[in-house]
Amino acid sequence: MFARFLPRSPHAEIYTQIRSLLTASIESQYVRVNHDEKSMKFPQIWLRDNCCCPECFHEGTQSRIYKFKVGVRAERVQALDDKSVQIEWNDRHTSVYNLKWLGERDFSPENRQKYIDEFYRLKHVFWGKEDFKKECKEFEFDEVMGTNEGLRKWMEALAIYGVALINNSPKEKTTARRLADRVGFIRKTHYGEEFSVMSKPDAKNYAYLSAPLPLHTDLPYYEYKPGLNLLHCFTQSESSGGQSLTADAFYVAERLKQKDPKSYEILTKVPVDWNDIGSEGGGEGFHSIYRSPMINFDADGRYNRINLSIPQRDSHFTVKLEEVIPWYEAYWKLIEILKEETTTFKLKEGQLLTFNNLRVLHGRTGYDDNETNVRHIIGVYLDWDIVYARWRVLKSGK
Ligand SMILES: [Zn+2]
Structure with a gap:
């Protein structure tokens, strides 16, 4: 990422804005999310299965209510702001994922091990x-x-x-x-x-x-x-x-x-x-x-x-x-x-x-x-x- 080349200067505001640049893109059956110097990759099928909207997830019981369908895929992916990613699905559903939520569920070996050993x-x-x-x-x-x-x-x-x-x-x-x-x-x-x-x-x-x-x-x-x-x-x-x-x-x-x-x-x-x-x-x-x-x-x-x-x-x-x-x-x-x-x-x-x-x-x-x-x-x-x-x-x- 180019953020590291920016001087830590009086332009702190600009620096912060660029530093927290969030991008998201479709990569075959996955969605790639880049933020800062971190790059995360999530299976589309997992993302759809774990949509957090009230139609798919029951907040009160913290439980999934979405019923899994075969053949669902992402059609359009975009970063909404510096904190969330939106995905439009081919089943005419739209999901928004919080960056912090995604980071906690990152599939990298280090993150999975941390969760297993510390939680x-x-x-x-x-x-x-x-x-x-x-x-x-x-x-x-x-x-x-x-x-x-x-x-x-x-x-x-x-x-x-x-x-x-x-x-x-x-x-x-x-x-x-x-x-x-x-x-x-x-x-x-x-x-x-x-x-x-x-x-x-x-x-x-x-x-x-x-x-x-x-x-x-x-x-x-x-x-x-x-x-x-x-x-x-x-x-x-x-x-x-x-x-x-x-x-x-x-x-x-x-x-x-x-x-x-x-x-x-x-x-x-x-x-x-x-x-x-x-x-x-x-x-x-x-x-x-x-x-x-x-x-x-x-x-x-x-x-x-x-x-x-x-x-x-x-x-x-x-x-x-x-x-x-x-x-x-x-x-x-x-x-x-x-x-x-x-x-x-x-x-x-x-x-x-x-x-x-x-x-x-x-x-x-x-x-x-x-x-x-x-x-x-x-x-x-x-x-x-x-x-x-x-x-x-x-x-x-x-
Ligand atoms: Zn949903």
Whole structure:
């Protein structure tokens, strides 16, 4: 563009006018929009489908009402002013597109990646054992509950690092629930809306024993596995045990990929049968099953779900006979790295350990209760759909 040759002179007005020159033209099945030094190209079919006029788009519900027709093409394209482009279509319709709106939807690789990493799902930062202290951000309960900025920052830390601590929460049985309600609403499971983790003499779930609980993700046997775990430390064990264990399974997977690509591939491809058989609160009983590999990805090839739980891996393993032994060998390679990258710390009363249940593995060391000291953790689940829906509103400042 010639704008760059103009001197930044007293003729500021002229400079601005020329600098913001907007042109639009038809290029085969596309429309080219040039503005400043930026050139954008949009498919005509997409432009027609996304007309923003009241006939094609319902403002109140922010929804398309245009019904797609085949063979629609642009007949005339022009820049109306320095902020919008008008297109006359062969279906006798005219559309006007705002330049800012077009810029936000630019198909360039940089713009698409920016949208995915900064608005769709925040880009992950992986951490190993050594980085845990630095990457596990801490928040005050009152700050998260009382300010939108506190709420947004906590959700961002969870999205990026997968883990965050909340300090100084009230010693009330409803604390974890209140935090979930602050975001949206609790995700209910077979174990109820709130679950108490404390040793129970007639435990129906492995977590309800005082024995060590190896690293795992919760509920791998659900197709719709809860996305986040909020664990409120109501009473901590005075014994030396009851320490929390955590590890970033995305980081562990990434290390396995570098170290042993073949094992990595096996754990991304071979489906495992996850199951849980039980009954809770005198209910009818349930038998949950879901088949899925240990390491899973989203549509953009990013890690989006790890499944790992020793007690909840079924003895049914419905893969080809010759896939079984290589799977165990690959699994063992992952466990070796996991042992190196596991961090240990002891939650204090009033702290909430919050983490991404699709990513961060958790467990605890064994402990001893006595009559006056019973370790008690109260947990609730949330779903990422609910967290992200709230976060995007806060981010947009709506
Ligand atoms: Zn329209």
